[in-house]
Amino acid sequence: MNGAKRGASRATTIIDIAKVAGVSKSTVSLVLKDSPLVKPGTRQRVNQAIEQLGYVYNRSAASLRTSKSSFVGMVISDLMNPFFAELAVGIEDELNDFGFVPILANTNENVDRQARVLQSLLEHGVAGVIMSPANGTDAWTLAATLPRSLPVVLTMRRVEGSPLPYVGPDNRTGACRAVRHLIGLGHRRIAFIGGFGTMTTQSERLSGYFDALQEAGLQRDETLIFDAAPTRNGGMDAAARALAHSGRPTAAFCFNDIVAIGVTRAIALRGLRVGADIAVIGFDDVVGAEHNLPPLTTVSADTRLMGARAARGLLGLIEGADPATASFTGETRLVIRESCGAQQETIGGTT
C-alpha cells in the first residue's frame, strides 16, 4: 500500500487514516477497495479521514491485485468533428453517474495511432473501452489487439466481421427518410455528398439513399455520388464538383452535418440560395446544425442518448452481461429546418 500526501514531507499511510477515522487498518483497506462489507457510516468516516489527510490511493498498486480501474477509455476517430465531442459527452454523463472516469483518446483516423492508444489503455488496465474505429480498422487486427477478457463496445462505425457489440443509429432508415423528404419536395436529381466507400457508415447511408430512390421509381445515377472527406472542407470541395456537373443536382443529401455545412457555404459563395435554389440535408444534428445559416435540416440519431446507450452497454459487460445485450440500434428522426427548402418563407427572412 502506498500513498502520497498533498505537498507534504511524509507520505500518509493507511495507518494514519485508520487512527483519524477510529477504525482498523483492514477496514480502511476494505473502503479503498470499495468492498460492500463496510457499513455506510464507517465508510463515510474513513472517506472523511482520507479527505482530511490528503491521501492519494495508488491504484497502480491496487490494480495489480484487483484488476479494477476507474478509467474507461473512449477511443474516437476524429475529435475535430463536433459529432464525436457530443457523443463523448453522452458517454461521460452516463459513466460519471457510475463512478467511472471516462478518458478520451483521439486516433485522428490513423490505425497505427489507434493501435498505440489501445495498447496503452491495456497497459494501464482500463475497465473497458468504447471505440469508434478509425477508418480502415479490420476485424482481425482488432481481435488481435484486444484481449477477449476486456469489455469493449464499438460505436457509430461497424467493423465488418467483428463479433464485438455495436451501438449506433439506424443509418439506412435515417438516410431513406431524408431522401424521401427531398423527393416529396419535388426533387429528382439528388446528390449524395461525402464519405468514402471504405466506410461502413457511408455504405449504410448510401443504401438508404438508394432505397428512397427505388421507392419513388427513380433511376440511380452513380455520377451524383460525390465521395469526399467527412469534413467541412470535404463538403465544400465536393459541392464545387456537384455544382459543375452537367446535370446539376437540385438537392444534396450529405454524409454528415459538417459536410452539409461546407456544402451550404459553397452554395452561398456562388450566390445561390440554400433551400430555394438547392436543398441540403445533413446527418447527425450536431449543435452547430441549428446555428448554421440557413439552419440545417438533418437526421438526428439523438447523439447524447446514443452515447449513453454505448456507456450502458459497456457497464453491462463490465458486470459480466452477455455481449449480445450490449448492442443497440437507435431510431432516427428527420429534423426539418430551412436548408431543405420546406419552409421557404422562413428562409426569406434571413436574406
Place this chain on the structure above:
Amino acid sequence: MNGAKRGASRATTIIDIAKVAGVSKSTVSLVLKDSPLVKPGTRQRVNQAIEQLGYVYNRSAASLRTSKSSFVGMVISDLMNPFFAELAVGIEDELNDFGFVPILANTNENVDRQARVLQSLLEHGVAGVIMSPANGTDAWTLAATLPRSLPVVLTMRRVEGSPLPYVGPDNRTGACRAVRHLIGLGHRRIAFIGGFGTMTTQSERLSGYFDALQEAGLQRDETLIFDAAPTRNGGMDAAARALAHSGRPTAAFCFNDIVAIGVTRAIALRGLRVGADIAVIGFDDVVGAEHNLPPLTTVSADTRLMGARAARGLLGLIEGADPATASFTGETRLVIRESCGAQQETIGGTT
C-alpha cells in the same frame, strides 16, 4: 513482470520473448523499460518478438518501479466548445511525436468532477497533466489536489495566485486589436458580449476592450457589457438583450467564437444584416468561424500552436526543466473576414 497474450490460453512471458529474439531475459527487460543501454538492432529484434508473440507489457506493474507512464492527462473544461477540441488536437500532435499517449478528460466546468478526474489521473500515475481549469477553480484547492512532484501546465485560463506554469494567448492585446478595428470602422457604441466576471479570460479580454476605448477617447458604458454563458445559446440570449438596449450598439466584440456565432444568428433572425447593420467580431478562430455565414472576423491565437506549446512545456517539466521555462504567452492576430463589415462587397454576394 506480467503479460497477457492476445486471445490465447497461456500468458506470454519475457522468457518466451527472449527465446524468440535470441537475447537474455534482462535485455528484454531493458527494452521494455526503454533503456538507452540496448543497441538499436537488438531493440528491433526484441520488439519484433514482442509483436510476434502479442505480448502486452503490464505498465501498472512497471509504474510501481519506475513511476513512468505513457499517459499524459489533458483536463479540459468544455468539450462542447470546438476551441478545446482544437487545442487538444494541438497538444496530441506534439505529445504523440514523443511517444506519449494523450488522454482527455472533460470536467464540463464542474469543479467536483475536476477533482475526481485529477484524483483518478493521479491514481493511475500519469506522467503529467495539462489543464484548462473549470470555472471556479481556486489556487488553494489546486495546490491541495496536485502533488508538487507532478508536472502540470495550466492553459487558456489562469488561476489567480497559482504558481503553476501557464500557456495562453495575450488576451488583452488581442481584444484591444479587435475593438480598435471596430473603432476604425467608425463604431462608437460597441458591446462586449459573453463570459462571466469570475473568468480570468473574460477580465483579460475586457481589459483589452477598455484599453481600445480609452485609446480612442471613448467613454466606458457598463450597460454595453453583456455577461452570458460562453456558448452559442449564451450568445443568442445576450444578443437579444443587446438589440433591445435603448442605445443599441452598432458593433459587438464577443468573448469567443461560439458566442459570436450565436450573436450573428440572433441578428440574422431579426432580419438585420451582420456586418452591414451590426458588426461582430469573435475570439479564437475555431474552424467553424470561417464557415459561418457571414464568415467571422476573429482574433486568432493559433490554437494548435498554443496546444503544441503547452505540450512542449509539459515535456520539459517531465524532463526536469525549471517550471518558469514552461510558461508561454502567445501573440494574437486579427483575422478580418466579413462579420465586421470591413468587406461589405463580399457580404453582398451571399444575401
